Amino acid sequence: MKNILKAWxxxxxxxxxxxxxxxxxxxxxxxxxxxxxxxxxxxxxIVNTTCCDNNACATRKRD
Structure with missing residues (x-):
């Protein structure tokens, strides 16, 4: 609950x-x-998330 009210x-x-x-x-x-x-x-x-918050949009680095 504290994160919702602070750090906007x-x-x-x-x-x-x-x-x-x-x-x-x-x-x-x-x-x-x-x-x-x-x-x-x-x-x-409000919950401070985005569509790519869980690294769903991350790409792998090529070796």
């Missing part, structure tokens, strides 16, 4: 604001899938 970097704040904007857009256009996407962005900002 600029990129984390931007991610949260983008999520809020996407959810507002989803409400205005009545689009559920866009709202789900916005919620995913907000959750990633």
């Amino acid at each position: 970097s600029l990129f984390r704040i931007i991610r949260f604001l983008v999520g809020v904007i996407v959810i507002i857009w989803a409400i205005q256009t009545h689009t559920l899938i866009i709202g789900i996407f916005g919620a995913m962005i907000i959750v990633q900002a």
Whole structure:
């Protein structure tokens, strides 16, 4: 819980604001899938993770 409330970097704040904007857009256009996407962005900002947080996007070095 302490990590959620502290150590907010600029990129984390931007991610949260983008999520809020996407959810507002989803409400205005009545689009559920866009709202789900916005919620995913907000959750990633709150728990401070990304899609590539577990080295899923990492590449192996060539020998």
